[in-house]
Amino acid sequence: MQRFTIFCAPDGGWTVWDNRNDEPAVLSGKPLIGLPKLRAETLARLLQKIDEGKDEQRPTVGASHSDT
Numbered sequence: 852m853q854r855f856t857i858f859c860a861p862d863g864g865w866t867v868w869d870n871r872n873d874e875p876a877v878l879s880g881k882p883l884i885g886l887p888k889l890r891a892e893t894l895a896r897l898l899q900k901i902d903e904g905k906d907e908q909r910p911t912v913g914a915s916h917s918d919t
Contacts, residue, residue: 854902855895860884865891867898 855876856868864885867876875882876898883894 853899855898857888857891857895859888867891867895869898 852870854869854871856870857865858868859865862885865888867883867886868874869876875884876894877883878894878898883891886894
């Protein structure tokens with residue numbers, strides 16, 4: 852499942868949703884709600900790529916390290 856998805860609110864604005872935190876995504880301290888669809892799609896893709904990049908940089912659990 853993707854961490855970030857978008858949906859259209861009843862008022863017609865689009866929200867970027869953070870599935871991990873179960874709340875609207877936040878960027879620079881602002882919730883990503885009430886956006887035009889294209890902006891919401893772009894931000895969701897950007898946040899997803901950033902999040903995936905964080906996962907790639909995390910050390911693997913149980914990775915061996917030499918004690919020399």
